Amino acid sequence: MLVFVIFAPLLAGIAGALISSRLKSRTLSVTMTVLSVAVLGASMAVALAPYLELRWMFLHLPGYRVPFGFAAGTLPGWMAMLTALVNVLAQFYSLGYFARDSRQGYFQSVLLAFTGSMLLTVFASNLFTQFVGWEFMGIGSYLLVGYFRTQDNARYAASKAMLVTRIGDVFFLLAVIWSVSHGQTTITEINHHGAPFVAWALVVAVAAKSAQGPNISWLLDAMAGPTPASALIHAATMVAAGPYLLIRYFPVLSHSPGVLPALIIIGGATAVAAGVGAVGSQEAKRLLAFSTVSQLGMMVLAVGLGFPQVAWTLLVAHAFYKALLFFVTGVASHRAQSGLLSRLKATLGGFEFSVLFMVGALGVSGLPPTGGFLAKEALFHISQGSLFHMILDYTLSFVGGAYAARLVKSLAGKSRAPLAPISAWMLMPAVLLSLLVILNFIWHPWVTLPAISLLSAWPSILLVVSGGVAGILWNKPFRVFSGGLFTVSWKILYGLERMMMTIDSALSEGVWATRLAAGWMTGLVHLGGSGRARRYVLISGAALALFIIWNIRL
């Protein structure tokens, strides 16, 4: 069963993407959807089953063993179910979203393969296996973000996503290498004996993959991809893999000096900066991307504060409401044929807006009755006792309320003209997710949270509401700093490359000069004439002259 969950989506997805041009697109996409449902069922079975383990040797060099291993457990089981669920919903959504696209089958295949690589990382029982899934996810995101091949921004965004995450991957690779060369081939071993180097390398890798710190901008540009892909990437794969990894490796992070404070700084700063950026953005998807980065920052912050359970709670809650928001906003953009906030007014019907969209908005801002509220309260709970952390949390609540309100304001309104009908495939995932967001308010997988009384939560609710008022009043778009360093680094790289080319051509000239000198000397020999006899006379004459000079000097 474990083998099926991990490899069926990966293999079927890759095969589907490769043969997509030879099959009827609709057939392929339906196949992929059915497979997705099967994978969801299988992942549930795995989560219920007793402990399972799989392990075989990938590479065996003298003195080094590189095993490939999987283990099912409680946390991986829940995470896999979450991933598989969001994938199924994204597949349903694509059935409607791409109904008239000739590459629908290809898209859904890649989506499934992408999910498979996430499941690979989720179930992996050592760092090496996680690295493999991590890399596959990078490729998957490259293909998904670059789906619209004729658009320049898709091409730019896909390359950037791959390149930026690649920088983090190098650090991940170094962490893998370190652990393998020290014979640590399971997560438990690394957690017990891992060096600070591994912890730091993982932090850098996660920061790149989850768009933390100076890496925000790739995720913003990645909005050039189709909506279902964005929903999957943001909710339960790729960027969510970062916090998941931090949760899995929490012990080694916590006993490496300086790592947790660094996580607080990275996560907190990113969360605030991205939240502010969301308030200033003009496009719906960009706003949502900023909000994802902000929420990921909060997860990193929670890990940094020493509470991976809280990060997990937030991860689950965020997966539900962020996927919901993407799906509903996607419907609005679909109708408006534009992603600009100013064009989205009155594009949702009564039910869509009041039930589906508002639930998502409440979740993202952290208001009851949603899972988002519980997660945010848990974050408050663990920050208690430190003024700095409390201020950070209050700021985040305020900003979160502001951008959620801005989104609500631009979508609100009643359309006079009848709205274009929307495929049931595109609405069904949203309905399901809004139920889950509310269910999440009373039920949490894996962790038990401290009881929170609604009355004692008044400061945060007050802040969210005041943030909401501010967000409604604020109308002016602005930009925040989101990783302009890449242009600079690209310039440096370009300069290096120029330097190298100059050296190369200088070397080439040098060889050429040697050749010229040789040719010149040949010419000198030929000077005496071109006949063999004359040349012989010339050479022997020169030799004789040298011999005489040599003797005279003696």
Add this chain to the structure above:
Amino acid sequence: MLALLIVPCLFMIILPRIPATWLKPAFVTMALADLLLALGALAPGNVIHVAWWPQLGLNLSLGVTPYNQPLLWLNALVLLSSAWTANRGNAWSPLSKGSIFWLTVAYVGVSLAFLSQNVLLYFVGFEMAVLPFFLLVRKDGGENRRVAAFYFLGFSAVAGMMLLAAVLTLVVHHVTGFHANHPVSVPVQFVVYLLLLATWAIKTPLWPFHLWLPKTHGEASTPASMYLSGVALKVAPYGFLLFSGILPAARHQASPFLAVWGGITLLAGSLLALGQRDLKQTVAQSSIASMGYVMIALSLGTRAGDQAAVLVMVGHGLASPLLFWIAGQVQKIQHSRQLDDLPGLYRKDPLLVTFLTAAAFAYMGIPGLALFPGEFGVILVALKHAPLTLYLIAPAIVIMAATWLRILARARFGGTETDGSFDSLSAVRQESWSGLWLSVPLVLVGLIPEWWIHLWRWGGLR
């Protein structure tokens, strides 16, 4: 094992009598027969020993070892794929009796060098693999093929002389096999090692001695490029592996220096690849970077290092011919290899772009493709024995990714959905299927390296 050499020799004898229409099928059949022989008939421990000049210890001694067996498989496979590529009436992949003959000569030379168990046969094989490429480049190829061919010959001749000098010195000191129990005195070791180092630096190539490589590849025809970079480049690093066994003291002394040199080659190669505007040149320069990995691994002198080096060699031996073949197809489709002419390629030949994507990901070191196990192994051993090189390797990985992403960003994107039809290209599109010859092993080697590297746990000759 002898059949491996006899089949191509017989082929060369009957070549003049083969009618022109049967040329390609015959060549492909020969290569296929040799591939089957290599896969089926070779087993580590096969040794053939014939006395030739026993007083000097110069004998004809061939043997299969766990180290050369994968390289022999690779050799036959790359020959097969190059044979498949050759076509009549195309300047960039010509099919003439001459070019087939010289490619076969090179193949025999390379096989001989891989199989050799003493310095004599290695030298013979090494030299046999040089001259054919001079002729192949000189005869067919691009505009500046004359200069390119002489570059190749000049550099190779210098390397060959150094090798000859080293071999003669060794023979004078009664060392002829690669398993000598009595190594020569340390000063002699150093002299020989330095001479050999110059040979390997030119032929591998290591960084400032690489000038011939881009020039040669820029002008060579597609099959010649494929075979040259796929297998002929591996003769020098394999020789390094062989000769290092008899020069332990010198190898030990040179190790840290060589590791850094390998790292510099890797970094320089990837920067140079980034600087190219021509697809084929990019591939050629990336080969230099891969050879940097090989050199880092070989310099360490550990068994794990040697095995990682062979892993990289095999991975690179699959990825780089594939890319050279792709560059040849691009030339046919676009009549240009410039990167700026690539946009929209995916509309003209989707299959080719799929292969290009796979090969580019292989070069970027993505798991599941052939170069990953090797590069992983190299970094693994480098961390333990030469951690300094990691500072050179890490940026090189990112630069390599940038290089190939830049190419993919052109080949996979651009164009408009309403471009006209490309029926005129259907012939070229049909050929695209031959990318499977190399891309299937590319994936298999990357996914399940254990299937063939278990060879190394066989406790035989070494």
